[in-house]
Amino acid sequence: MKLSSSLFVLASVNADICGDCDQHIADINTWHGASNVVCSRYTHPRDYAQFDTRAACKACMVQCVPNNDACSGAEDLEAGFWNKTALKIKAQYVNKAEEFAAERLAEKTRMRLQRNLTKETAKYNKIKNKTEEKQAKADNKEWKESDRETWRQNKRDIANARRAAAKQAKKEAKAAAKAAKEEAKEKRLAKRALADAxxxxxxxxxxxxxxxxxxxxxxxxxxxxxxxxxxxxxxxxxxx
Incomplete structure (x- = not known):
């Protein structure tokens, strides 16, 4: 009598931990949504619940079998079905799929916020640049009117610096082109010498x-x- 009571209590505890097996199977079939694959209860030859409480959820083993349209001869199988415990299938596949979906949604939300932030920053910078440009023009006009000679000299200095920079860049580009030409010539001569030798x-x-x-x-x-x-x-x- 005590043994029966213990088994009853153990079964109740395990039921709370493992949940409703039929509901698990229904959830799994709903999740994969394939009409050519059917998941159903798998009866294991051993009753794990009475031997090991940690393996009690193995009482709800689930097998998933494709039909003959998807896998010819599958319906004639008598053993060797793909099977796992319902909780393991849900943990490895169903729940993980939900986690991945949540992560994708979070990433999309983050990207959308980032795009919005980029747009708003671009708008802010555009307004800021226009304001600064307008202020610079006003300052330049004020300087021109207050000290025309210094303003003209500054303008000449800027123009001279720009011309000097352009001249230097042209000189460096010409030197680089000459060096590349010499290097190509040396490679050509070396290749020709190698072939002749x-x-x-x-x-x-x-x-x-x-x-x-x-x-x-x-x-x-x-x-x-x-x-x-x-x-x-x-x-x-x-x-x-």
Whole structure:
């Protein structure tokens, strides 16, 4: 009698922890929403509830099986179904999907607020720049009227500085172009010298490769030196 009472109390506690199994299964089927997959109760050969209270929720095992339209022969299976406890399925899939959806919504909200903030900041900066520009024009006009000679000299200084900067930039660009041209010339000469110095060697390799082509169609005799290998490849292209 005491054993029966204990099992009843244990079952009640487990029911509170594990919830309604049929409702869990209904929630899972509603969540995946696929008509060609059916999740139903899976009866485990062992009754875990009477052996281990920590495994009590295994009394609500759920199997999910595709129909023959989705997986030919699935309906003829007698064992080996995909199954987990209802709580594990909800934790790993259903609840996680809800968490992901909430995170996506939060991210969309954050991005929307960020876009709004960017727009408002742009509007503020536009108004601020216009105000500052208007004030600068007023200050410049006031300066011009109060001290015309100093104002003219300042204007000349600004123009001279602008011309000097443009001249310097043009000079630097010209020097950079000249340096690039010289570097390209040096590379060209080095490549030509490499090819000339190895012309006989390249011919020897090419003759060997051609001779053994029926046996080794993709043979490439120069592999250990990248520069030499590239020059040899170019040599063979020119020969072709």
């Amino acid at each position: 190895n012309k006989a060697l390249f011919s020897f390799y090419a003759d060997l490769e051609k001779h053994y082509e029926p046996l080794c169609e993709e043979m490439h005799l120069i592999e250990d030196n990248n520069k030499l290998s590239r020059a040899y490849s170019q040599f063979k292209m020119n020969q072709a």
